[in-house]
Amino acid sequence: MAIVSLAGVSKTYPARGRDSADVTAVDDVTLDIEAGEVFGIIGYSGAGKSTLVRLINALEPATAGSIHVDGVDITALSERELRGVRGGIGMIFQQFNLFSSKTVKANIAYPLKLAGWSKTEIDERVSELLSFVGLADKARAYPEQLSGGQKQRVGIARALATRPSILLADEATSALDPQTTHEVLELLARVNREQGVTIVVITHEMDVIQTIATKVAVMEHGRVIEQGDVFDVFSRPQNPASQRFVGTVIKGLPSPAEAAALRARHSGRLATFSFRDGDSSQSQVLLDLAQAGLEFELVYGGINDIRGRAFGHLTLAIRGADAEVDRALAAIRQHAEVTEIDQQEVR
Ligand SMILES: Nc1ncnc2c1ncn2[C@@H]1O[C@H](COP(=O)(O)OP(=O)(O)OP(=O)(O)O)[C@@H](O)[C@H]1O
Ligand SMILES: [Mg+2]
Helix, strand or coil: CEEEEEEEEEEEECCCCCCCCCEEEEEEEEEEEECCCEEEEECCCCCCHHHHHHHHCCCCCCCEEEEEECCEEHHHCCHHHHHHHHHCEEEEECCCCCCCCCCHHHHHHHHHHHCCCCHHHHHHHHHHHHHHCCCHHHCCCCHHHCCHHHHHHHHHHHHHCCCCCEEEEECCCCCCCHHHHHHHHHHHHHHHHHHCCEEEEEECCHHHHHHHCCEEEEEECCEEEEEEEHHHHHHCCCCHHHHHHHHHHCCCCCCHHHHHHHHHHCCCEEEEEEEECCCCHHHHHHHHHHHCCCEEEEEEEEEEEECCEEEEEEEEEEECCHHHHHHHHHHHHCCCEEEECCCCCCC
16 A cells, blocks of 8 residues: 555745746656555755655645645644644754753654653663664763764654654665664665554665665656666666666666777677676576687676675677677577667766
C-alpha cells in the first residue's frame, strides 16, 4: 500500500520582482511511496527535492494535484487537520535544527510536550529513544557539546518521539564526514527495519542511496524524470538526463573531461563496456577480443555495489585494423552494452 501518493503535483512560487518570472519548483510529479520502504530522491541542486518534501510534510500548499498521506488527501484539509497529519511525519535536517539552549533530553521531549504527554510518559519515552540512538549518557548535554553525528542522532530521536510512520530526511548526512555518515545511515536503516518507519531520503550523495534506499526517483527542473528500483535506475538509466546525473555519481564511467584525457593518452579505439550482476559478459568481452586477435589495454573502470548486487563499466583501448575491431565490437554488442568514446555524445 502506498503511504505517500502524489498525483500531478505542482508547486509554483510567484515572481518576486517585476523583472523576475514565476518559479515552478515542482512540476507535475506523480509518485507512490510504499509503506515500509526507504525511498530516495536525488537530483542536482535546485531540482525541487526540498520543495517536494515540504509539500509531503504539508508545510506548504501545492499549486496543483493531489497528495495522499496515509490515505488522506492533505490538499483538502484545514490547518487544524494538517497539524494531525504533520504529527505522523518526522523530519530531520542537514543542519540538525536543535535548540541550542535546551539539553539533549529537552530537545527530544519538545514534540512530546507539544503533543500534551505527561511528565512520566515523556521521561520514559525519552530514555527509550536515547538508548535506541546510543546516547543514554548524553541526556544532560547541550548540542554544542556534541559531535555532528551525535547531533543528528538527537535529531533522529526527536523526529521519532511521537512514533511517526514516516520519516523525511533532507540531506541529513550532507554535513557529516564519510564515517559518521555511515553510522547515521546504519541508524536510519535500523529505524526502518525495527520500527517499520517509511523513510524518504533526499540527497545528492550516491553513497546514501546505495547504502539504504530500495527505490529511487531522479528529479530535474521540478520533474521526476525516472524512478524505480535503485539497482535498475543506477545500472541502466533510461532517460538521457538521468544518465547524465547517474554518470556523475557512479564509479567507472569516464566524465567528458576524463574521456578527453583518455583519448589524448591512448592510441586505438576506446570502448566502454557495461556489465550487470548476473551476466557473464564481462569475461566474454575479453575472450572475444583475444580470440579476434586484437590487442587491448584496460584504461578506466569501476564496479558499483548496491546491497550485494554489482554493476560496472570497463573502458578498453583496442588496437587493430578498423574492420576487425568493427567485427569484434559487433559480435560483443550481441551480449554486452558497448559505447565507443569517440562516438558517444558528451555526457
Ligand atoms: N520559497 C521559495 N520562493 C521562491 N522560489 C523558491 C522557494 N523555494 C525554492 N524555490 C526555488 O525552487 C527551485 C527548487 O528549489 P529546492 O530547494 O526545492 O531544490 P533542491 O533540489 O532541494 O536543491 P538543493 O539540492 O540545492 O537543496 C529552485 O529554483 C529554488 O530557487
Ligand atoms: Mg534541498
